[in-house]
Amino acid sequence: MEYRFLSKKEIASFVTGLLKDFKVYGPVKKDGFSLYAEIASPKDLNLLHTPTHLSPKQYLFPPKETLLTFKNGENPAMEPVVEANNQVLFGVHPCDIHAIRLLDRVFSYGPSDVNYIKRREKTLIAGIDCIPDKYCFCKSVNTMNVDSGFDIFLHPLRGLNRKNNRTTNQLDNLDRQTFNWGHDMNAGFLVEIGTQRGKDLLHKYTKTRKATAKEIKKIAEFKDKKAELFAASINVEASSLPLIYSGSYNSPVWEKVGKICYGCGSCNNVCPTCYCFDVRDNIQANLTEGERYRVWDACLLEDFAKVAGGHNFRKTRAERLRHRFNRKFQYQVDKFGGLFCVGCGRCNRTCLVNINIVEVTNELIEESNKRS
Ligand code: SF4
Numbered sequence: 081m082e083y084r085f086l087s088k089k090e091i092a093s094f095v096t097g098l099l100k101d102f103k104v105y106g107p108v109k110k111d112g113f114s115l116y117a118e119i120a121s122p123k124d125l126n127l128l129h130t131p132t133h134l135s136p137k138q139y140l141f142p143p144k145e146t147l148l149t150f151k152n153g154e155n156p157a158m159e160p161v162v163e164a165n166n167q168v169l170f171g172v173h174p175c176d177i178h179a180i181r182l183l184d185r186v187f188s189y190g191p192s193d194v195n196y197i198k199r200r201e202k203t204l205i206a207g208i209d210c211i212p213d214k215y216c217f218c219k220s221v222n223t224m225n226v227d228s229g230f231d232i233f234l235h236p237l238r239g240l241n242r243k244n245n246r247t248t249n250q251l252d253n254l255d256r257q258t259f260n261w262g263h264d265m266n267a268g269f270l271v272e273i274g275t276q277r278g279k280d281l282l283h284k285y286t287k288t289r290k291a292t293a294k295e296i297k298k299i300a301e302f303k304d305k306k307a308e309l310f311a312a313s314i315n316v317e318a319s320s321l322p323l324i325y326s327g328s329y330n331s332p333v334w335e336k337v338g339k340i341c342y343g344c345g346s347c348n349n350v351c352p353t354c355y356c357f358d359v360r361d362n363i364q365a366n367l368t369e370g371e372r373y374r375v376w377d378a379c380l381l382e383d384f385a386k387v388a389g390g391h392n393f394r395k396t397r398a399e400r401l402r403h404r405f406n407r408k409f410q411y412q413v414d415k416f417g418g419l420f421c422v423g424c425g426r427c428n429r430t431c432l433v434n435i436n437i438v439e440v441t442n443e444l445i446e447e448s449n450k451r452s
């Protein structure tokens with residue numbers, strides 16, 4: 081591992097340099113919320129951010145994108161559409177980097193998804209470490225730390241402090257825990273180099289110096305403290321979850337949560353690892369030209385598993401919830417070799433009726449313990 085020291089001033093010059101050659105998306109604060117957006121200046125960045133509403137997945141797999149255009153008539157034609165810009169995803173948390181690594185597997189499985197792959201090739205990822213809020217549970221699914229999948233990764237140099245007030249700017253209105261970074265930004269960051277491309281860009285746009293052994297030691301201290309901060313956790317090792325889920329197919333828990341679920345699909349939409357989409361055609365009124373596009377779909381929506389003749393493979397909300405949770409903790413493990421929940425907590429933060437994937441999983445674990 082190679083680490084370089086980057087001061088606050090040099091972060092600004094690095095981002096300014098990147099903005100000359102790339103579209104840069106990063107965490108910003110808008111109307112009190114933490115979200116990703118395109119930035120125009122390093123000042124726009126809110127780097128010590130709490131988890132964003134949507135993950136950076138949206139810049140690799142947009143909520144809506146045109147796949148091809150077509151025209152009929154005397155000279156019918158079809159033109160594939162692949163839009164991929166040189167872009168930087170700045171300030172990506174470890175869980176979201178893990179999610180992108182999972183999406184890489186999905187979109188290159190079988191016939192690869194050209195649109196995703198082209199965009200991914202042109203994307204540089206600058207990660208940053210974070211502190212959990214009361215919904216984060218990445219530690220339980222082994223995504224708290226990340227050692228690849230980024231070009232550079234920023235480690236805060238100062239470590240965490242416990243605080244009994246909420247005056248610091250990284251604690252927002254989502255009832256954050258009473259911790260802050262103990263980091264005034266003037267202390268700078270240690271940059272972990274993940275790829276040659278990351279190293280070259282760092283060298284091109286800014287000045288760094290070799291990190292000292294004392295500074296590197298602080299990374300481990302930060303991680304140790306971070307590990308103590310989780311309020312939410314799953315009560316078994318992550319490796320046991322597929323078995324727990326396979327034994328819970330007929331659990332009464334599904335009916336219980338199915339009764340309160342709205343079937344709104346918000347949990348799907350905010351999830352960094354959900355990748356289902358629907359393909360639709362938009363035909364002009366003259367009926368001679370149009371576009372084929374895809375939009376995010378959601379397995380919690382009633383029509384998701386509806387097929388010709390009106391048959392629905394998952395008619396009830398209980399069935400749809402069971403399916404979604406199994407996709408995270410069992411089915412995808414068999415297919416792609418990893419859990420498809422990265423513990424970001426977004427679905428739990430977003431659900432209007434407080435259906436919580438950690439609580440549901442812990443209930444299933446408790447039932448399973450009683451059975452054995
Ligand atoms: S679990 Fe919550 S967010 Fe998901 S569909 Fe049901 S009500 Fe909507």
Ligand code: SF4
Nearest residue numbers: 351421422424425427
């Ligand atoms: S299932 Fe929920 S907690 Fe897990 S990755 Fe998706 S949004 Fe995050």
